[in-house]
Amino acid sequence: MIRIRWASAAANDLQAIHDYLGAHPPQFTRPTIQQLYDAVLSLTKTVPSQKAPGWRGNSLAICDTKHVAQTDPGRQQPTAIAVLGLGYVGCVTAACLAELGYSVIGIDTDEHKVRSVMAGNAPFFEPGLEELIVSNVNRRRLTATTRIQEALPGASLCFVCVGTPSAASHDVSLESLRRVCCQIAGTPRTAPLTVVIRSTVFPGTCAGLSQEILRPGPMLSIAFNPEFLREGNAVDDFMRPPLIVVGGEDPEPVERVARLYAPLGVEISRVSLRTAEMLKYACNAFHSLKIAFANEMGTLCERLAIDASQVMGTLAKDTKLNLSPAYLRPGFAFGGSCLPKDMRALGHHASRLGLKLPLLESVLPSNSAHLRRAMDAVAELPAQRIGIFGLAYKENTDDLRESPVVLLLDHLLGLGRELRVYDPRIQLDRIYGSNRNFLLSSLPPIGSRLDHTLDELTSWADHVVLTQRPSADDAAKLAATGLPVLDLTGTWPS
Ligand SMILES: NC(=O)c1ccc[n+]([C@@H]2O[C@H](COP(=O)([O-])OP(=O)(O)OC[C@H]3O[C@@H](n4cnc5c(N)ncnc54)[C@H](O)[C@@H]3O)[C@@H](O)[C@H]2O)c1
Numbered sequence: 001m002i003r004i005r006w007a008s009a010a011a012n013d014l015q016a017i018h019d020y021l022g023a024h025p026p027q028f029t030r031p032t033i034q035q036l037y038d039a040v041l042s043l044t045k046t047v048p049s050q051k052a053p054g055w056r057g058n059s060l061a062i063c064d065t066k067h068v069a070q071t072d073p074g075r076q077q078p079t080a081i082a083v084l085g086l087g088y089v090g091c092v093t094a095a096c097l098a099e100l101g102y103s104v105i106g107i108d109t110d111e112h113k114v115r116s117v118m119a120g121n122a123p124f125f126e127p128g129l130e131e132l133i134v135s136n137v138n139r140r141r142l143t144a145t146t147r148i149q150e151a152l153p154g155a156s157l158c159f160v161c162v163g164t165p166s167a168a169s170h171d172v173s174l175e176s177l178r179r180v181c182c183q184i185a186g187t188p189r190t191a192p193l194t195v196v197i198r199s200t201v202f203p204g205t206c207a208g209l210s211q212e213i214l215r216p217g218p219m220l221s222i223a224f225n226p227e228f229l230r231e232g233n234a235v236d237d238f239m240r241p242p243l244i245v246v247g248g249e250d251p252e253p254v255e256r257v258a259r260l261y262a263p264l265g266v267e268i269s270r271v272s273l274r275t276a277e278m279l280k281y282a283c284n285a286f287h288s289l290k291i292a293f294a295n296e297m298g299t300l301c302e303r304l305a306i307d308a309s310q311v312m313g314t315l316a317k318d319t320k321l322n323l324s325p326a327y328l329r330p331g332f333a334f335g336g337s338c339l340p341k342d343m344r345a346l347g348h349h350a351s352r353l354g355l356k357l358p359l360l361e362s363v364l365p366s367n368s369a370h371l372r373r374a375m376d377a378v379a380e381l382p383a384q385r386i387g388i389f390g391l392a393y394k395e396n397t398d399d400l401r402e403s404p405v406v407l408l409l410d411h412l413l414g415l416g417r418e419l420r421v422y423d424p425r426i427q428l429d430r431i432y433g434s435n436r437n438f439l440l441s442s443l444p445p446i447g448s449r450l451d452h453t454l455d456e457l458t459s460w461a462d463h464v465v466l467t468q469r470p471s472a473d474d475a476a477k478l479a480a481t482g483l484p485v486l487d488l489t490g491t492w493p494s
Contacts, residue, residue, distance in 0.1 A: 079103065079260070082155035084180050086113040086123060086144065088234065089198060089227045090161030094144075095129055096238040097159075098136035100263050105151045106144040117144040128235035148180075152187045157194045157256065159225070160184075164199045172201065174209075181213040185220075194221045194253040200284075203277040206247075221253035224273050226280035243283075245269045247276020289359070296357040300346070303353050331490040332467055333371040335393035337401040340364065371404050374488050375411045378465050381486060384418060387461025389454075389478070390468030391423035391446070398425045400435045405467045406446065413444040420449050422457040424474065458483055466492055 120134035136142035301308035439447035
């Protein structure tokens with residue numbers, strides 16, 4: 001992949017590229033990528049010094065077809081890929097893989113879609129798709145058929161992109177997927193085939209299909225490669241992907257799929273089959289959550305005559321805490337002096353204004369349910385003496401306000417469990433004010449169960465529960481004791 005940053009390219013080059021594209025409208029006479037690449041290279045060589053001011057980070061991505069692994073090592077011929085299902089995902093996948101230099105055959109039971117592709121037309125509207133189809137059909141890198149038996153024997157990889165619509169149960173329907181897997185399993189082959197499931201399926205589905213239908217072996221392997229495209233932006237999302245995930249249990253098929261994407265120059269996340277399946281749902285859940293959050297905040301803003309776009313636009317400028325991995329690590333319930341209080345206040349005002357904001361209203365109940373799961377997990381420990389590491393709601397603070405650990409202790413003491421607590425930042429003789437008063441007056445008494453050192457805790461306990469992340473020093477000391485650890489923070493190595 002050659003990526004030309006507008007910001008650093010020469011102004012004359014850009015004008016020339018623009019003119020070049022304009023003079024070659026992307027129809028049958030559209031320049032090949034190689035021609036465009038050669039043209040851009042020669043232009044960049046001629047006027048390298050004139051900088052273009054004012055461009056803001058846009059880039060022109062051009063695939064360098066010279067560097068595409070066009071040959072399948074096992075076969076000594078162009079990598080042949082079958083794409084099953086020529087819907088939104090399959091058609092874009094087929095056209096883009098052909099654009100990367102592979103030999104692609106699309107298969108669909110819908111004759112109209114197959115005829116469209118063969119005639120150089122996109123079967124549905126998607127910006128940039130028709131241009132890719134026509135140029136790759138013309139270059140004989142893309143073809144289509146309704147007959148799977150004809151297409152599969154020549155392919156070394158088969159992308160499965162059939163629909164998995166909602167079933168009456170609200171689960172996804174696997175009808176089409178099972179049907180095509182049966183067809184794949186029943187098609188004789190003389191060379192190894194990797195089946196790459198791209199349809200969205202719930203974790204465990206690929207393993208189930210493998211076991212029941214596909215039965216992997218020397219001639220057939222399976223991988224999962226979820227699609228993250230957005231309709232309306234699908235070609236660009238494929239060529240400049242936000243994320244590429246390849247899942248599999250066997251490294252060989254995973255590498256075979258990963259190699260296909262090498263020309264895009266993007267890091268590939270290699271994970272297990274189940275993780276890859278889950279990742280697709282995690283991404284879509286996160287997208288849905290963000291939209292619902294923005295809409296609920298927008299609703300509240302509107303009712304308060306506050307500019308919602310300004311609020312959300314400003315929120316998005318914070319890439320340290322807001323749009324970042326912060327607060328995205330599964331762990332213990334939240335607490336402290338701010339989040340619970342402020343979520344309660346938001347709920348209060350929404351209800352005062354007569355607004356229904358179910359997402360925002362569900363946050364505190366969700367947190368309580370999470371705490372309840374933690375309480376149950378600790379209560380079920382087969383331990384006589386439970387050592388709790390961490391009393392404040394998170395590490396590096398002595399603030400005890402609304403710490404979920406206090407509720408956890410309360411619950412365990414109520415069950416009659418024996419426990420002691422250690423928190424590196426909370427010592428009765430060193431803290432004062434409301435935190436000290438709380439520890440001395442709490443019922444059941446927590447203050448009397450506080451240890452001064454981690455050693456005291458670990459020499460007494462027969463099981464340790466982590467409610468906050470220990471420092472590297474404390475983690476090493478704890479690991480050296482060999483005590484079993486129940487980690488509620490998601491940070492302890494398993
Ligand atoms: N559309 C999206 O934006 C998007 C994005 C990411 C993932 N996905 C997932 O990708 C999958 C495909 O989605 P889509 O929107 O492309 O679906 P779609 O309904 O547009 O396309 C599915 C295609 O599969 C074909 N098909 C069905 N049975 C077949 C068979 N036995 N043999 C050959 N072809 C067959 C259908 O004729 C249809 O053309 C789904 O699991 C979806 O959840 C979709």
